Amino acid sequence: MTIISEIVANYNQWITIFLMVSGLYIVVARGNMVKKLVGLSLFQTSVYLLYTSPGKILGGTPPILDPDFTVYSNPLPHVLILTAIVVGVATLALGLALVVRINEEYGTIEEDEIFPEKDGE
Amino acid sequence: MTLESQLPALQIVLPLFGALLCALLRSGSLAWLVALVVSLAMPVISALLLMQVQDGGFISYELGGWAPPWGIEYRIDVVGAYLVMLVSVIGALIMPYARASVAKEIDADKQAWFYTMYLLCLAGLLGIAITGDAFNIFVFMEISSLSTYVLIALGKDRRALLSAYQYLIMGTIGATFYVIGVGLLYAATGTLNLVELTARIAEIGPTRPVLAALAFLVVGISLKLALFPLHVWLPNAYTYSPSVVSAFLAATATKVAVYLYLRFLFSVFGVTVVFEGLPVPEIMLVLSIAAMFGASIVAVFQDDIKRMLAYSSVGQIGYITLGIGLANKMGLTGGVVHLINHAMMKGALFMAIGAVVYRIGSSKLDDLAGIGRKMPATTIVFALAGLSIIGTPGTVGFVSKWYLALGALDKGWWWLVFLLVASSLISMVYIGRVIEVVWFRPLRHTGPEVRDVPVSMLAPMAILAAATVYFGLDTSLTAGIARRAVDILLAGAP
Numbered sequence: 373m374t375i376i377s378e379i380v381a382n383y384n385q386w387i388t389i390f391l392m393v394s395g396l397y398i399v400v401a402r403g404n405m406v407k408k409l410v411g412l413s414l415f416q417t418s419v420y421l422l423y424t425s426p427g428k429i430l431g432g433t434p435p436i437l438d439p440d441f442t443v444y445s446n447p448l449p450h451v452l453i454l455t456a457i458v459v460g461v462a463t464l465a466l467g468l469a470l471v472v473r474i475n476e477e478y479g480t481i482e483e484d485e486i487f488p489e490k491d492g493e
Numbered sequence: 494m495t496l497e498s499q500l501p502a503l504q505i506v507l508p509l510f511g512a513l514l515c516a517l518l519r520s521g522s523l524a525w526l527v528a529l530v531v532s533l534a535m536p537v538i539s540a541l542l543l544m545q546v547q548d549g550g551f552i553s554y555e556l557g558g559w560a561p562p563w564g565i566e567y568r569i570d571v572v573g574a575y576l577v578m579l580v581s582v583i584g585a586l587i588m589p590y591a592r593a594s595v596a597k598e599i600d601a602d603k604q605a606w607f608y609t610m611y612l613l614c615l616a617g618l619l620g621i622a623i624t625g626d627a628f629n630i631f632v633f634m635e636i637s638s639l640s641t642y643v644l645i646a647l648g649k650d651r652r653a654l655l656s657a658y659q660y661l662i663m664g665t666i667g668a669t670f671y672v673i674g675v676g677l678l679y680a681a682t683g684t685l686n687l688v689e690l691t692a693r694i695a696e697i698g699p700t701r702p703v704l705a706a707l708a709f710l711v712v713g714i715s716l717k718l719a720l721f722p723l724h725v726w727l728p729n730a731y732t733y734s735p736s737v738v739s740a741f742l743a744a745t746a747t748k749v750a751v752y753l754y755l756r757f758l759f760s761v762f763g764v765t766v767v768f769e770g771l772p773v774p775e776i777m778l779v780l781s782i783a784a785m786f787g788a789s790i791v792a793v794f795q796d797d798i799k800r801m802l803a804y805s806s807v808g809q810i811g812y813i814t815l816g817i818g819l820a821n822k823m824g825l826t827g828g829v830v831h832l833i834n835h836a837m838m839k840g841a842l843f844m845a846i847g848a849v850v851y852r853i854g855s856s857k858l859d860d861l862a863g864i865g866r867k868m869p870a871t872t873i874v875f876a877l878a879g880l881s882i883i884g885t886p887g888t889v890g891f892v893s894k895w896y897l898a899l900g901a902l903d904k905g906w907w908w909l910v911f912l913l914v915a916s917s918l919i920s921m922v923y924i925g926r927v928i929e930v931v932w933f934r935p936l937r938h939t940g941p942e943v944r945d946v947p948v949s950m951l952a953p954m955a956i957l958a959a960a961t962v963y964f965g966l967d968t969s970l971t972a973g974i975a976r977r978a979v980d981i982l983l984a985g986a987p
Contacts, residue, residue, distance in 0.1 A: 392673075396666070399662060399666065405658065408662060412662060412665055412666070415666070415669055416665070416669050419669055419672050419673055419676060422673060422676045422677075423676050423679070426680045449679075452628050452685075455628070455632060456631075456672065459631075459632065459635045459668075462635075462639055463635070463639065463661070463665050466639055466642055466643070466661065467658070467661050467662075467665075470642070470646060470654055470657055470658045470661065471658065473646070473654050474654045474655065474658060477651040477654060478651070486655065
């Protein structure tokens with residue numbers, strides 16, 4: 373039973389790891405370029421959880437100074453992740469833009485259809 | 494609040510605002526002028542920074558006036574300052590070259606965007622070397638990577654798009670691994686400042702989260718570094734990107750990743766954790782030797798010279814990581830000096846092949862037949878830098894290999910010296926093949942347009958080629974730099 377109670381106690385980390393691994397799996401296993409980007413996005417998003425969930429302190433309030441409270445949650449991970457979200461959005465947007473251009477040039481976004489015609493490389 | 498105290502910020506802010514200006518100008522020539530002015534200002538600033546830290550001190554710059562560890566700290570020591578110098582000098586040499594090459598290879602309406610992305614990339618690379626904050630490194634890494642993807646996608650061939658996409662996937666996975674590592678470190682230590690991290694990791698020792706963080710960081714940075722076998726994105730990216738981009742990336746991007754390696758392995762985690770408690774040296778040695786041979790042998794069989802040089806880059810990175818794997822004074826000196834040397838020689842080689850592309854529009858080996866008679870200066874540059882790749886005595890390539898061999902001997906590993914020589918012979922084959930074709934085959938492209946390139950293109954690569962010979966004979970500067978950097982790294986000071 374210890375394994376189960378450990379999983380329950382750290383459920384946030386198990387969810388993080390599940391999302392991380394499934395995102396990475398999609399990137400590796402899918403040949404469709406948009407689906408790959410979806411997986412990549414999922415992978416990046418899981419990191420947001422990795423950062424923010426330890427930032428929450430049990431019983432802590434939002435970090436606004438108040439004489440009534442002494443325990444605050446850590447605001448720094450949220451600030452970091454705000455930056456990481458911006459990076460993630462930029463990456464996804466650029467990736468999708470590249471896929472649009474690839475579709476214009478090759479007429480497909482399936483890797484198996486593109487790579488055979490790479491003139492013998 | 495003098496201007497001098499703001500130099501670390503200016504090093505980043507100038508290219509960032511230059512990029513903005515380029516995007517607003519919309520005209521290729523004006524954007525080039527902005528990029529040129531900014532790129533030429535960069536070495537001046539980095540020289541001023543270097544002068545301040547040369548005798549072993551460091552500059553700590555509080556961004557926005559917030560004292561570390563609350564604010565982001567820009568921290569420059571000798572190691573960082575030399576890297577900043579390297580990147581900015583290469584950037585300054587490439588800009589005069591870029592005008593003609595970009596005008597030929599990129600559509601007129603996209604040229605301003607090219608310079609925008611180039612300056613962003615420069616800002617990102619310089620930022621990585623300057624900042625002293627682990628998360629800030631990630632942000633700069635992504636600034637440089639995202640702009641690199643665009644730069645590669647600007648290549649004429651439609652396969653440039655695929656290479657950019659492939660690199661985007663690999664690069665993002667690498668960067669995300671890096672953030673996961675930093676996140677674990679933050680959870681374990683509660684700080685992101687590299688100096689504080691060093692102190693706290695020394696306190697808590699190699700616990701499981703710290704080791705997991707180390708693993709994620711090493712894999713993430715290795716992807717950026719194109720360490721064999723994580724190099725698959727590199728050959729395509731260098732082959733299909735515009736010539737200027739290949740030269741710039743080959744000379745700077747992987748070097749900055751090596752710097753991150755050095756920072757994390759030697760400063761943050763420390764030699765005792767990484768090199769004595771874990772099989773890192775063994776892993777590094779095996780991968781480096783695999784790169785030196787595997788990638789070099791693949792390079793021999795390429796018919797596209799840009800692709801050949803790209804594989805050669807993977808092999809040469811093997812020498813740098815070999816120095817890291819040896820982790821003794823001489824070996825590491827060899828690795829660090831090769832970082833500088835490889836930037837010079839690969840920059841010159843990619844610029845030379847870019848000059849050929851400028852004249853005949855192809856980098857295929859067969860198309861280059863006999864071109865040495867029509868473009869003598871360009872081929873001499875290629876030959877000089879090529880000799881350096883081989884490691885001929887009197888060129889910088891020899892200096893790096895000499896130090897690596899000394900490092901191997903210090904450990905009593907004769908076989909490694911043998912392997913170093915053997916891998917040099919392979920590079921002799923692929924460089925020799927090109928030399929044979931360009932000088933001894935009948936000329937294929939005859940037209941009057943096939944002649945040496947304008948001075949603006951010739952001068953930068955001639956300077957780099959001359960530097961490979963000069964620093965091969967007078968090693969006091971480059972090897973001196975490397976030795977001082979190694980002293981700092983092995984001492985474990987952040």
